[in-house]
Amino acid sequence: MPVRVRTALVFLATWLLAACSGRQSALDPQGLQSDQIRHTLFIFLIIAAIVWIAVMVVLGIGMLRRKRASNQPLDLDRRFEEGSGRLILGLGIATVIIVLGLSFVSYAGQRTVFAKDENALTLKIIGHQWWWEVHYEADSPHQSFVTANEIRIPTGQPVKVELESADVIHSFWVPSLTGKMDLITGQKNELQFTAKNAGIYRGQCAEFCGLQHAHMAFAVIALPPDEFGRWRDHENQSANSPADPLGKQGEDLFRGRGCALCHNIRGTLAGGQLGPDLTHVGNRTTVAAGTLPLSPATLGAWIADPQHIKPGNLMPRMPLQSDELIAIIHYLEQLK
Numbered sequence: 001m002p003v004r005v006r007t008a009l010v011f012l013a014t015w016l017l018a019a020c021s022g023r024q025s026a027l028d029p030q031g032l033q034s035d036q037i038r039h040t041l042f043i044f045l046i047i048a049a050i051v052w053i054a055v056m057v058v059l060g061i062g063m064l065r066r067k068r069a070s071n072q073p074l075d076l077d078r079r080f081e082e083g084s085g086r087l088i089l090g091l092g093i094a095t096v097i098i099v100l101g102l103s104f105v106s107y108a109g110q111r112t113v114f115a116k117d118e119n120a121l122t123l124k125i126i127g128h129q130w131w132w133e134v135h136y137e138a139d140s141p142h143q144s145f146v147t148a149n150e151i152r153i154p155t156g157q158p159v160k161v162e163l164e165s166a167d168v169i170h171s172f173w174v175p176s177l178t179g180k181m182d183l184i185t186g187q188k189n190e191l192q193f194t195a196k197n198a199g200i201y202r203g204q205c206a207e208f209c210g211l212q213h214a215h216m217a218f219a220v221i222a223l224p225p226d227e228f229g230r231w232r233d234h235e236n237q238s239a240n241s242p243a244d245p246l247g248k249q250g251e252d253l254f255r256g257r258g259c260a261l262c263h264n265i266r267g268t269l270a271g272g273q274l275g276p277d278l279t280h281v282g283n284r285t286t287v288a289a290g291t292l293p294l295s296p297a298t299l300g301a302w303i304a305d306p307q308h309i310k311p312g313n314l315m316p317r318m319p320l321q322s323d324e325l326i327a328i329i330h331y332l333e334q335l336k
Ligand code: HEC
Pocket: 129, 130, 131, 148, 149, 212, 254, 257, 258, 259, 260, 261, 262, 263, 274, 275, 276, 278, 281, 284, 286, 287, 288, 289, 290, 299, 302, 303, 310, 313, 314, 315, 316, 318, 328, 332
């Protein structure tokens, strides 16, 4: 094959396949449900492609083999008329069979996608403009806690998410694991999924919900069950008390500068409910619903001017001196 043709083919392939794998891809399924969705998609795609190609071929033949205009346009050719009648009937029946067949494929696929399992781990997720409130609900209240913007789950176990909204309609979508489901005010929707492999999968809001809709992402972190159990036991505990003076100063400032009006930090006097729970914020992977990766620098940038990073979001810019900012960052960082 000449080099130029090969280069062109490689270029075309990379271009076509560029988005087919990674942390957020329905074509690289990591869950039982997303596997089934891809399977159904490919069956539809193949059958639709065959039908489309057949229609194009027949259309092409029709265009190439046009009949001459006759002097008696109303004359009928009986044999031709009967033949095409049968052909149209046959194609009509084939269409009905294909549509019924695809409906059946779709129905069969839904049995996996919407399967309910009694032993599922239950999470309640509330969508807010523009972040995610996550409740782990256990039979014992001692095992129930709240976190935000990050969902850790065990591999191999079904997870049930109960979806609600605090304001407008949002949509919960983790393409690598399952399909979409809306979060609607005053209504409880449910979705179940099972992660096959450990990993970090990106999810995002898939229903336009206002100015910062594009910055309403979250991470689903699937862990081996024993590691998940350890994380859960740790997450269930109250926040660390800062050991050093700078951390203590940060804790005081967190209340003194009004952060505590909106944010909850379990085990401290901060009990606000308007913003994300920050009890273990130091363990998260991102800041502001997937907008930035978490580090002291991004945490500082966010607190110094949240309106610059995510214009219009519901955390106001709080006037802070730079030494106050440093103390607050230090305090939040050690909330592991
Ligand atoms: C009026 C309520 C309000 C006040 C006051 C407030 N916040 Fe927030 N905060 C929010 C909201 C709402 C969000 C979510 C913003 C988003 O991602 O859209 C947020 C997000 C955050 C986050 C990111 C959390 C995450 O999981 O991504 C941090 C950290 C944070 N705030 C710290 C602070 C600190 C420190 C202060 C005090 C200087 C403060 N906040 C004051 C409402 C508030």
